[in-house]
Amino acid sequence: MMGDVCGKGVGAALFMTLFRIRIRASANVTHFTDSVPPPAAAESALVDDEATLKSTITLTNNYVARTHRRASMFASLFLGLLNPATGSLLYVNGGHEAPLILGPAGVKTYLEPTGPVVGIFPNMEFKIQQAQLDPGDILLAFTDGVTDALNPAGEMFTRERLAGLLEQPFLSASALLQQIETDLRAHVAGADQFDDITIMAVGRTPGPAG
């Protein structure tokens, strides 16, 4: 899960907490129940995961849009459910900078938004999509604090520079994170940070598909 609430300061921080609670509560209701489900085929597990994602983002969106409509608060939100055995990734992307899957030869796919940011209007449609993380692939998600980071001259890091960086092969998720951080620090070069920066990388162990 990765999200970014609009704005800054205490108000935005409180809303982040609210979003987190709603998301976790909604996800737990449908995904982590006390009862043990009967052995089910992979297909029906996939249907369950899809329902979990759908209800989590829908409940969160409707709650914020209805209860806090006067606040005009919203968050971008990427929610993914990864099956570590198969590498199948079900996801929903509510207005978040597209995460991507990186293979040995560069970016394989961008996980583009499947709906608007969460909380602006009730009853929005969020589509659930599926992607595949093959052995050796890395899933990279980040906030716009990365692409919008300014150098002392006021120039942004940009999506293009990040994409250029991803053209080289990476041995692991942590090596990728390290490289992005190094490049980002070199770009920012001590300039004041105006937006928070979050980067997450998840690598699937190289080897035969499980």
Next chain:
Amino acid sequence: MASEFQITISQQQGRVPVTVFHIEGDVIDVNSYEQLEAQARTAFEAGARNLLLDMTKVKYISSAGLRALHAIFVMLRADTPSESDETMKKGLMDGSFKSPHLKLLNPSPAVLETLRVMGFDMFLEVHRNLKDAIASF
């Protein structure tokens, strides 16, 4: 570096009166969104019901800037059947609903991309010249 945020206001007459906010700063972010929202509210209280934001000079809009756009959109939404919750919801889904009261003029490619990623292109109409924009209200 970011230029100072200022708004020059002009009044235009199409089929209906349209208030145009020419945004002079190049950034709408956490430092300027409150000013944008406050000036829109002042205009609304003075009777403005249709607002065109001239974004020609804006190079960057942050999520705080989008929050201001959303707040202005909500403020300008009229209590009419054509803008009821149900009509809007259906229209947002099938792409037939755009705000009749808040429109954008000349957003840059970077601003458009932000609007697209966050889903704001769903309800905000974009125009490329002032005359057509005024006539569209």
